[in-house]
Amino acid sequence: MNKHLTIVLVTLAAMISTSSMAGLPTHDSQDRALPSLAPMLKNVNPAVVNIATYSTQQALNPLLNDPFFQRFFDLPSPEQQPQQRPQKRKQSAGSGVIIDAKKGIVITNYHVIKGAEEVEVSLVDGRTYKASITGVDPELDVAVLTINAKNLMALTIGDSSQLQVGDFVVAIGNPFGLGQTVTTGIVSALERTGLGIEGYENFIQTDASINPGNSGGALVNLHGELIGINTAIIAPSGGNVGIGFAIPMNMVDASMKQIIKSGKVSRGQIGVSIQDITPDLRKAFDLKNGQQGVLVSGVTQGSPAEKAGLKEGDVIMAINQRPTLSAGQLRSQIAILKIGDEVLVNVMRDDKPKEFKVKIAEPLLSAAANGALHNLLEGATFESNTKGGGVLVSKLEPNSPASFSGLRQGDVIVGANRIQVNTLQEFQKALQRDPNKVLLHISRGGGSFYLVIR
Numbered sequence: 001m002n003k004h005l006t007i008v009l010v011t012l013a014a015m016i017s018t019s020s021m022a023g024l025p026t027h028d029s030q031d032r033a034l035p036s037l038a039p040m041l042k043n044v045n046p047a048v049v050n051i052a053t054y055s056t057q058q059a060l061n062p063l064l065n066d067p068f069f070q071r072f073f074d075l076p077s078p079e080q081q082p083q084q085r086p087q088k089r090k091q092s093a094g095s096g097v098i099i100d101a102k103k104g105i106v107i108t109n110y111h112v113i114k115g116a117e118e119v120e121v122s123l124v125d126g127r128t129y130k131a132s133i134t135g136v137d138p139e140l141d142v143a144v145l146t147i148n149a150k151n152l153m154a155l156t157i158g159d160s161s162q163l164q165v166g167d168f169v170v171a172i173g174n175p176f177g178l179g180q181t182v183t184t185g186i187v188s189a190l191e192r193t194g195l196g197i198e199g200y201e202n203f204i205q206t207d208a209s210i211n212p213g214n215s216g217g218a219l220v221n222l223h224g225e226l227i228g229i230n231t232a233i234i235a236p237s238g239g240n241v242g243i244g245f246a247i248p249m250n251m252v253d254a255s256m257k258q259i260i261k262s263g264k265v266s267r268g269q270i271g272v273s274i275q276d277i278t279p280d281l282r283k284a285f286d287l288k289n290g291q292q293g294v295l296v297s298g299v300t301q302g303s304p305a306e307k308a309g310l311k312e313g314d315v316i317m318a319i320n321q322r323p324t325l326s327a328g329q330l331r332s333q334i335a336i337l338k339i340g341d342e343v344l345v346n347v348m349r350d351d352k353p354k355e356f357k358v359k360i361a362e363p364l365l366s367a368a369a370n371g372a373l374h375n376l377l378e379g380a381t382f383e384s385n386t387k388g389g390g391v392l393v394s395k396l397e398p399n400s401p402a403s404f405s406g407l408r409q410g411d412v413i414v415g416a417n418r419i420q421v422n423t424l425q426e427f428q429k430a431l432q433r434d435p436n437k438v439l440l441h442i443s444r445g446g447g448s449f450y451l452v453i454r
Contacts, residue, residue, distance in 0.1 A: 037170060037182075037184070037222070040170075040222065040223070040224045041170075041172075041182060041224075043153070043224055044155060044170075044172065044218070044220055044224045045124055045172065045180060045182075046123065046124050046125065046152075046153040047097060047098040047152075047153045047154050047155045047218070048095060048096070048097055048098075048124070048155075048172045048173065048180060048217055048218050049095065049096045049097070049098060049106060049121050049122060049123055049124070050094075050095060050096075050121070050122040050174045050179075050180070051093050051094050051095060051096045051106075051108055051112055051113065051119060051120070051121055051122075051131075051145075051216060052093060052119075052120040052122065053093045053112070053113055053115075053116035053117075053118065053119055053120070054116065054117055054118035054119075054120070055115060055116055055117050056117060093112045093113065093116070093213075093215075094108060094109060094112035094173070094174065094213055094214070094215040094216040094217070095108065095112075095172075095173035095174045095213065095214060095215065095216045095217030095218075095230070096108035096112070096121060096145065096216045096217070097155055097216070097217065097218045097226060097229065098152055098153065098154045098155065099154055099155065099157070099226075099256065100154055101152035101153055101154040102152075103146065104129075104146050104147040104148055104149050104152060105134070105144060105145070105146055105256075105260070106121060106131065106144070106145040106146070106147060107142065107143070107144060107145075107216070107229060107252060107256060108142075108143050108145060108215075108216030108229075109141050109142065109143065109215045109216040109229065109231050110136045110137065110138050110140075110141045110142055110143045111141055111215065112143065112215050112216045113133060113136075113143050113145070114138075118130065119131040119132075119133065119145060121145065121147050123149075123152075124180055127149065129147040129148065129149050130147070131145040131146065131147045132145065132146050132147075133145060134146050134259060134260065134263065135259035135260075135263045135264055135265075136259070137255045137259065137265045139200050139265075139267075140200050140247065140251060140252070140255050140265075140335075141231055141247065142229070142247065142252055142255050142256065142259075143216075144256055144259045144260060155218060155220070155224070155225070155226040156224070156225050156226065157225065157226050157249055157253055158220075158221055158223070158225030158226055158227040158249060159227075159249075159250065160204065160227045160228060160248035160249045160250045160251075161248075161250055161322075163187055163190060163204065163221075163227060163248075164187065164190075165186075165187050165188065165189060165190060166186055166187060167186060167187045167221065168184065168185075168186055168221070168222050169184070169185060169186060169187055169204075169206055169208055169219055169220065169221060169227070169228075170182060170183070170184050170208065170219070170220050170221075170222070171183045171184075171185070171206065171208040171209065171210055171214060171217065171218070171219050171230055171244070171246075172217050172218045172220065173210070173213060173214035173215070173216070173217025173218070173230060174213045174214070174217065175209075175210075175211035175212065175213040175214050176211060176212060176213050178213075181214075183208045183209035183210075184208055185206050185207040185208030185209070185242075186206065186207060186208075187204060187205070187206055188205045188206055188207050188242075188243070189204075189205035190204060190205070191203075191325065191326075191329050192204075192205050192245060193326050193327075193328030193329050193332070200251070200328075200331060200332045200335045201328050201332065202247075202248060202251060202328070202329055202332035202333075203231075203232075203245040203246065203247065203248075204219065204227070204228045204245065204246045204247075204248055205243065205244070205245055206219065206228075206244050206245075206246060207242040207243070207244070208244065209242075209244070210230045210232075210233050210244030210245075210246075211233070214230045214244075215230060215231055215232070216229060216230065216231075217229070217230045218230070219246040226249055227246075227248070227249050228246030228247060228248055228249055228252075229246055229247045229249070229252050230244065230245075230246045231245055231246060231247050232244070232245045233245065250336060251332060251335070251336050254335075254336040254337075254338075266339060266362075267334075267335050267339075268334065268337065268338070268339040268340075268341075268360035268361055268362065269303075269304075269334065269360070269361060270303065270304050270305045270308075270310075270334060270343070270345075270358045270359075270360065270361065271299060271300035271302075271303020271304055271305040271306060271361065272296050272298065272299055272300070272303070272305045272310060272316075273296070273297045273298035273299075273300075274294045274295065274296060274297060274316070274327045274330055274331075275294070275295050275297050275327055276294065276295070276326055276327050277291065277292070277293060277294070277295050277315070281295060285313060285315075286351075287315065287348075288351075291315065291348070292317070292323070292325055293315040293316055293317045293324060293325070293347075293348065294315065294316045294324050294325075294326065294327050294329075294330045295313070295314075295315055295316075296310060296311070296312055296313065296314040296315070296316060296347075297312065298312055299311060299312055300383070300384045301384060301422075301423060302423065303361065303384075304358050304359045304360070304361045305358055308345070308356040308357060308358040308359075309356055310345065310347065310356055310358070311349070313349070314347040314348070314349050314354075315347060315348040315349075316330060316345060316346070316347050317346045317347060317348055317353070318344075318345075318346040319333040319334070319343055319344070319345060319346075320333070320343055320344050321344065321346075334360065337360050338360065339360050339361065339362055340359070340360060341359070341360045342357050342358070342359050342360075343357070343358050343359075343360060344356075344357060345357075345358050374431045374435075374438055375401070375435070376401060376402075376405065376437070376438050376453045376454070377401070377402050377405070377407075377431075377438065377453070378400055378401045378402060379396060379397035379400020379401055379402040379403055380393055380395070380396055380397075380400070380402035380403075380405075380407060381393075381394050381395035381396075382394065382413070382424060382427065383424070384423055384424055385412050389414060389422040390412040390413055390414040390421065390422060390443065391412070391413045391421055391423070391424060391427045392410070392411075392412055392413075393407050393408065393409055393410065393411040393412075393413065394409065395409060396408070396409050405451070405453045406451050406453070407440075407442075407451070408444065410444075411442050411443070411444050412442065412443040412444070413427065413440050413441065413442055413443075414441050414442070414443050414448070415430075415440070415441030416430035416431055416438065416439065416440055416441070417430045417431065417433045417434060417438065417439050418439060419433075436454065437452060437453060437454045438452070438453045439451075439452055440452075440453065
């Protein structure tokens with residue numbers, strides 16, 4: 001081998017050893033130093049737990065509920081059948097991470113404990129504890145659990161915003177119920193959005209193997225700092241293919257703090273409708289070739305964005321000096337901020353850069369979504385109609401009271417209880433006139449009609 005090349009390789013190996021793996025060398029049988037993750041993992045592994053859930057199931061053959069099957073074999077109806085005692089079934093659901101050793105706080109994915117009647121946390125040393133659910137954030141797929149245990153070890157939370165593509169990472173969890181397993185890889189990509197996995201997406205992509213059962217487990221850097229919560233994989237063949245995703249710890253931490261403080265998560269908004277810049281939109285708005293950012297398609301009347309001076313057609317380039325490349329990323333950037341925070345928004349308007357300070361405001365949609373506007377409209381989410389007057393039905397939850405009311409997503413409500421409405425505030429005030437029924441004047445498909453909901 002070329003002498004100079006040998007020197008370069010030795011120097012590079014030394015740099016890696018002293019920077020990325022400082023304090024991690026071990027020795028082989030001939031006392032030769034070798035890099036190893038073992039010393040770091042001795043401090044990390046005890047903080048990663050296995051999570052099992054219990055749910056009650058009625059042990060009945062589904063064929064017994066089929067009317068044709070009952071009539072053909074002259075069987076009694078379900079009401080006449082002898083009732084079998086429900087059984088609690090245990091399932092090894094996933095993994096979790098201890099965040100606070102003194103308070104016994106454990107972080108995992110919401111989908112790991114969704115629908116569970118009981119949650120059980122098992123430590124690597126064999127101890128098992130019943131966990132209480134402190135709170136959940138389904139939109140981010142985060143759940144906070146609490147266990148009453150002593151002598152726990154917790155992970156240090158790292159700054160996920162400092163990650164770079166190519167950084168080494170380690171995934172720890174309980175894949176396929178095998179027990180604690182460690183895999184290594186690198187950060188393959190950052191700020192992945194548009195996957196349709198969660199409401200707020202800004203994933204770390206990694207090729208460290210993440211498999212079923214790893215959900216809720218830890219993604220750590222070489223210093224043993226927690227920088228992500230493993231949550232999903234792309235698995236066309238049913239197994240790992242080297243494309244896994246973790247929720248950045250900065251997003252998890254912001255959600256977790258709200259849950260611990262109040263038991264729920266309240267996300268603010270600035271009052272803009274946004275969309276990704278497509279080639280057609282780039283031409284229509286005379287944007288430069290390669291122009292990146294997020295297009296503002298609407299600004300809500302009376303919103304913080306309107307008060308700050310944002311306008312339709314603006315291209316949002318950055319939030320708090322961090323580049324914004326997609327609508328999903330922008331939503332995630334706003335989601336980690338607290339209501340009342342002031343955010344710096346950099347936009348491009350008419351080929352000129354502008355800067356605005358916008359205050360994060362209380363979301364008007366949350367009250368509408370959970371039925372606080374009116375119990376008969378529970379399951380419907382409303383927002384101001386940026387393309388004209390009225391209130392837009394932006395979302396209908398399946399099997400909710402609102403979904404059976406006759407409303408459709410995309411309807412524009414221009415009147416409620418015989419009062420014209422142009423804003424969410426006016427809509428809310430009009431609904432208070434009658435707690436037992438709602439009269440809505442709806443615009444749909446170029447026509448209008450009245451709808452009574454009782």
